Amino acid sequence: MTTFLRPSAAVRAARLRTLFHDLESRLAVAAFAGALALFALQPAFSQEAGAIRVEQPWARATPPGAKVAGGFAVVVNGGAAADRLVSATAAIAGRVEIHEMAVTNGVMTMRPLPDGLPVPAGGEVALKPGSYHLMMMDLAGPLKAGDRVAGTLVFEKAGTVPVEFVVAPIGAKAPAEHTPQ
Numbered sequence: 001m002t003t004f005l006r007p008s009a010a011v012r013a014a015r016l017r018t019l020f021h022d023l024e025s026r027l028a029v030a031a032f033a034g035a036l037a038l039f040a041l042q043p044a045f046s047q048e049a050g051a052i053r054v055e056q057p058w059a060r061a062t063p064p065g066a067k068v069a070g071g072f073a074v075v076v077n078g079g080a081a082a083d084r085l086v087s088a089t090a091a092i093a094g095r096v097e098i099h100e101m102a103v104t105n106g107v108m109t110m111r112p113l114p115d116g117l118p119v120p121a122g123g124e125v126a127l128k129p130g131s132y133h134l135m136m137m138d139l140a141g142p143l144k145a146g147d148r149v150a151g152t153l154v155f156e157k158a159g160t161v162p163v164e165f166v167v168a169p170i171g172a173k174a175p176a177e178h179t180p181q
């Protein structure tokens, strides 16, 4: 009677349930740890002034000798009035320009936005690779992945928002994973 050597359907189902519970509790623990890590990192990843909140400022690492680097963030305007990003600074850069990247006649070009970047009331603007970005110019040295670069984003109405750009690897398309320090 070989059937006696095999676990019954009930036993197998019970084992499966145990496995699921195990997985569930592990996932819950991981989610909780993740939430804690995010909470601990919050000051570095979201800064605000007035109605403006700057989320996840980051920059891209540079190869040796590079004189420019890209800076990115999401700007959220929680207010009822439109605002405008008018300038920015970064400790490692001589100056920072606000740029737009666009495809003109099939060629990817970028140009400075002399009037700054509008942030609509109750809306948000993403500075990201291939789009709007901060151009850190006249770098004093290379940006290395994992570095944090102090800087500011200055808005017409909200004023100055202090930020810390977290440096992601060369060529990164998005901020690096947030790892607890």
Ligand SMILES: [Cu+2]
Residues within 6 Å of the ligand: 099, 100, 110, 111, 133, 134, 135
């Ligand atoms: Cu640029």
